[in-house]
Amino acid sequence: MKKILSVVISAVIASQSNAGIRQYSADLENSHWQVSDNSRLNCTLTHMIPNYGEAKFTSKANRNNNMLFELDMLRLPDNYSLAEVRSVAPNFRPGIGDYTIADMKLHKQFSPSLDKKIAWTMLNELEQGMNPTFYYNDWYSDNDKVAVGLSTARFTRAYKEFIGCVGNLLNYSFDDIAYTVLNYQSNSDKFTKASERRMAMISEYLKLDTELELVLIDAYSDSYGGRWNNLKLSEKRANKIREYFEKNGIDAARIEARGFGEKRHIASNETTLGRGQNRRVVIHMEKPQEF
Template structure:
């Protein structure tokens, strides 16, 4: 009788365990790759066979940042919540699993996690744990899905990723997409602060091949004749253009306009306000 009960319990338990579909790379096949290695963006990628890719991305910015994206081959068909755990592999007997975060499942979108959870996943991988994401399958109501990140072959690429992140530019495209540079009086020499901003823009232009157009609009104050001021504004803009072409930006992607003493943004009644009118406005567009 006892044997019958045990056998019955085994039958009842089996479907529950079999209903979890596991996706993870085998230890011998686990690969981590550093993608988009530049001073604008660093991405660490891990392929999950039959499922998709796990992506950790950090971008150039004033502040350190990181985002985790679970790129799925089959996007969600409904909304839900996934549980993210750090799971010890079989060769860590006695180690306990740890809850990391909940991940929102959004219809027709990849999964993602914010900075804190993303760094936690990386640190757990560094220790040899397998962060795993559990959720109810949206295609089969009888199945749950477990998506594991294999820590094998992780550390070397993670250290390379960390070095890449350390070398990111300390500003983003949004910080320089619209910039106003000011000049010394009756000169095409920038003020000290504008030279610093111009160097920032130059550093960015060297790294970003997707910039479609750089527009340079130069202006002067009202001191001096109108023809002189117009020529001065053109000369100022051309100097910036030459600086950018020297950085490798194709000349045809830079448009220059000298406006002279037109379109003042401040009165010309004193030196402080006139300095605001001596300016070049730089606008940049991406492809």
């Protein structure tokens, strides 16, 4: 009898604790996970939450492994508060306790996000069949709470595709190569070995990124060999790089190549090291500004 009474009391407490909670999550029928971006530059795994918004995990090409989670709300926060992020077992797995993963800051009129470690933890919980869930107070009623859950339904296949994409990302970003200085051998249009490696990186990136607006190629020389010859040599160096990019599929209209000869030295021409620094090509790439 005591055991039955205990079960009834627990059920009543659970019912009371759920009162005033607005719950948002996808059920088995409308749960969809998909990889919306799959390239060597960007990987994005998305999950629609009916009547609430979209959950997004994103990783981008970079020298360091990275991951970002963003909760893109249809109705943005109206004030600053905190949401508790918990790992919750689905109803069909009774007896498994939930636990707090982290707190997430909610800033007024901004979609909240979580950084690398927490984002990976959430993905690991989903992989193990748990539901990462966000709990926070309603912005207009302190007595009402909101619960937003990520469903594990149809997660596995999309997650495998996403992990494959992340593993194939470039290990450098646009910022790493947006401004590049290449150096040459003396009285030649041949690169040093370091410059050859850099050109290979730039070429690979240009093939993948179709958003590049302009590629500026500015070539310079040292002061040995005569001004006219140095001007022509710098123009030859710039044009050779432009032709290289065009052969790799870059629209010629987006490439501007110029030779400046002995102008704009950055080091003394009295030393071998200084002359090596002056024999250079500067490649500057621009993307459309984001607003």
